[in-house]
Amino acid sequence: MSAKHPIIAITGSSGAGTTTTTNAIRHIFRTLDINSAVVSGDSFHRFTRPEMEIEIRKAQEQGRHISYFGPVANDFALLENLFTQYGIDGTGQTREYLHTFDEAVPFNQMPGTFTPWQDLPSDTDVLFYEGLHGGVKTDEIDVAKHVDLLVGMVPIVNLEWIQKIVRDTTDRGHSREAVMSSIVRSLDDYFQYITPQFSRTHVNFQRVPTVDTSNPFSAREIPTQDESFVVVRFRREMKNINYPYLLQMIDGAFMSRVNTLVVPGGKMGLAMELILTPLIEEILHRGESNKTQLDWLQGK
Numbered sequence: 001m002s003a004k005h006p007i008i009a010i011t012g013s014s015g016a017g018t019t020t021t022t023n024a025i026r027h028i029f030r031t032l033d034i035n036s037a038v039v040s041g042d043s044f045h046r047f048t049r050p051e052m053e054i055e056i057r058k059a060q061e062q063g064r065h066i067s068y069f070g071p072v073a074n075d076f077a078l079l080e081n082l083f084t085q086y087g088i089d090g091t092g093q094t095r096e097y098l099h100t101f102d103e104a105v106p107f108n109q110m111p112g113t114f115t116p117w118q119d120l121p122s123d124t125d126v127l128f129y130e131g132l133h134g135g136v137k138t139d140e141i142d143v144a145k146h147v148d149l150l151v152g153m154v155p156i157v158n159l160e161w162i163q164k165i166v167r168d169t170t171d172r173g174h175s176r177e178a179v180m181s182s183i184v185r186s187l188d189d190y191f192q193y194i195t196p197q198f199s200r201t202h203v204n205f206q207r208v209p210t211v212d213t214s215n216p217f218s219a220r221e222i223p224t225q226d227e228s229f230v231v232v233r234f235r236r237e238m239k240n241i242n243y244p245y246l247l248q249m250i251d252g253a254f255m256s257r258v259n260t261l262v263v264p265g266g267k268m269g270l271a272m273e274l275i276l277t278p279l280i281e282e283i284l285h286r287g288e289s290n291k292t293q294l295d296w297l298q299g300k
Contacts, residue, residue, distance in 0.1 A: 009134030012153030024272040041131010042097035049112020070189035083146035135197035152201035228265030
């Protein structure tokens with residue numbers, strides 16, 4: 001963690017609803033006039049889409065599995081290096097992975113390729129990461145230890161699969177069979193590298209549908225937020241959460257455990273802003289206080 005150059009990360013598998021959280025945090029940044037450096041987790045894929053397809057075929061021929069959840073397809077060390085560098089001096093480099101033709105056309109590139117590496121904006125208040133591996137940890141690397149506020153987006157697994165199937169078939173042009181094959185191929189990496197992150201988060205938002213999702217592979221539409229509840233779990237050592245205030249402000253909210261708040265799905269955006277705004281303010285205030293103290297010690 002860095003008191004002077006803090007890092008906020010949203011972690012969750014593709015299709016897990018991280019975009020909803022990202023939009024809420026960006027609104028908080030605008031409200032608080034926070035200048036952020038934004039980094040996408042897809043920037044740290046090792047392969048372009050054609051290269052990944054070759055790697056998948058090679059793995060299948062060798063009786064192995066490869067997925068975007070694991071270290072074969074992602075450079076965890078490079079991500080940790082970015083977090084380390086930003087924490088030290090607020091600098092680093094990132095790039096974009098272009099998923100669709102609409103994203104790729106402005107760069108005169110094909111979908112499934114990367115833009116060139118570029119320096120992060122200078123003089124930012126915070127680095128904001130959104131992707132698969134904001135809290136990943138292995139025997140060799142520990143990305144989570146660099147993050148000042150780690151937020152998990154964790155729908156129950158059937159809902160996650162529905163979101164992925166609908167998104168990848170509708171927005172990215174994949175066949176339903178290809179998406180289902182991808183889900184099966186990804187399970188080992190999901191259990192080893194994605195799921196454990198949610199025990200390292202400061203806050204988890206888990207969306208639980210109130211409609212039948214028993215067979216996610218036959219679903220044709222994603223349950224709406226109003227057809228869901230959101231289970232919000234706080235790390236137990238977090239003593240600065242004002243539960244009575246949240247219960248008063250969020251109609252229909254209730255406590256299911258001493259560190260767990262349940263809110264109606266339609267109130268998820270409101271809940272995120274009420275919960276995350278004071279946490280982000282506290283991180284930035286701590287950073288400013290430490291920066292002022294450091295400048296004083298250095299005679300600036």
